[in-house]
Amino acid sequence: MGTTSDVTEDAGSPARPSDRPIERLRNAVGWTGPTCVDVVERRHLRDYRTAVGLPPEGSSVPATLCACFLTEPPPMPLAEEYGDGWINGGDRFEFADRLSLGDELHSHVTLAGVEEKQGRTGALALLTFVTDFRRPDGSLVVRHIGTRIRR
Amino acid sequence: MTEIATREHTATLRTLVQYAGASGDFYEMHYDLPFAQALGHPDLSVHGLLKAAWLGNLVEEWLGPRGQLLNLEVRYRGMDFRDRPVTCGATVVGRADDVVDLELWTRDENGETTTVGSAQVREDGSIDRDATTTTEG
Numbered sequence: 614m615g616t617t618s619d620v621t622e623d624a625g626s627p628a629r630p631s632d633r634p635i636e637r638l639r640n641a642v643g644w645t646g647p648t649c650v651d652v653v654e655r656r657h658l659r660d661y662r663t664a665v666g667l668p669p670e671g672s673s674v675p676a677t678l679c680a681c682f683l684t685e686p687p688p689m690p691l692a693e694e695y696g697d698g699w700i701n702g703g704d705r706f707e708f709a710d711r712l713s714l715g716d717e718l719h720s721h722v723t724l725a726g727v728e729e730k731q732g733r734t735g736a737l738a739l740l741t742f743v744t745d746f747r748r749p750d751g752s753l754v755v756r757h758i759g760t761r762i763r764r
Numbered sequence: 765m766t767e768i769a770t771r772e773h774t775a776t777l778r779t780l781v782q783y784a785g786a787s788g789d790f791y792e793m794h795y796d797l798p799f800a801q802a803l804g805h806p807d808l809s810v811h812g813l814l815k816a817a818w819l820g821n822l823v824e825e826w827l828g829p830r831g832q833l834l835n836l837e838v839r840y841r842g843m844d845f846r847d848r849p850v851t852c853g854a855t856v857v858g859r860a861d862d863v864v865d866l867e868l869w870t871r872d873e874n875g876e877t878t879t880v881g882s883a884q885v886r887e888d889g890s891i892d893r894d895a896t897t898t899t900e901g
Contacts (some may be wrong), residue, residue, distance in 0.1 A: 614811060621829060661787070663786075664786040664817075665786075665817040665818065666818065667821060675821060675824065676820050676833050676838070677816055680787060680817070681787045684788070685787070685788065685789035685791060686789075686791050695874070697803065698803045699793075701811075701840055702840050703812075703837070703838055703839040704813060705814075705838075706835060706836045706837070707835045708836075711832070734830070745800060
């Protein structure tokens with residue numbers, strides 16, 4: 614019985630490198646989340662403008678509104694096996710086109726990189742997620758690159 | 765280097781809840797104090813992407829219709845917390861052809877830099893090359 618044999622041989626031994634959460638995360642590079650479809654809607658725009666300190670009645674769409682179409686924290690259960698919580702390490706937006714009311718955006722998040730570092734309070738996993746927001750015709754509107762940290 | 769603007773924001777609990785609702789980021793660290801404290805934080809933290817939005821607003825308001833924001837990047841060096849003022853700033857640091865480079869930052873009430881960043885805009889020819897300093901409260 615292979616399972617019993619494996620348990621016996623591993624008893625008391627350290628986890629194999631491939632069993633460590635950081636290794637499983639490294640092996641998951643390329644993982645993609647579900648495809649999302651979002652529309653820039655007037656009421657949502659008003660709420661976002663209010664939240665970020667702009668007059669609510671404006672019709673211009675702040676470039677950073679597409680952050681609302683990210684899923685935060687990233688919907689990746691495997692990442693939650695590392696550390697106790699999420700920290701946002703950084704964000705980069707690359708704008709190919711302006712957003713307007715009524716725009717429909719299709720997106721999905723991809724895990725693009727994993728790095729482990731030693732912080733002041735212990736080990737950290739730095740995860741790089743890339744999300745492309747595209748119009749229904751496939752043209753790129755915004756690329757978001759987020760560094761999310763598990764510690 | 766030309767500072768284009770600074771602006772102070774103080775995120776209240778209401779602000780954090782408004783941002784959570786608008787962005788869909790309901791990570792408890794931003795509105796559930798016991799959760800935040802269990803993670804070792806002294807108070808509810810301001811969403812990093814809210815600080816990015818504040819900085820983006822500074823750049824877009826300065827730029828207006830005179831050009832296009834090409835990219836915006838921020839790195840969070842420290843956490844900011846509710847009910848504490850955060851000063852946001854943007855400075856023009858370079859130009860190459862029609863692209864203007866800006867440096868971005870936020871500082872907490874002690875003057876510690878909590879966010880560093882950059883942005884690039886492409887000007888359409890009407891941006892004042894000697895952009896005068898404007899400081900807004």
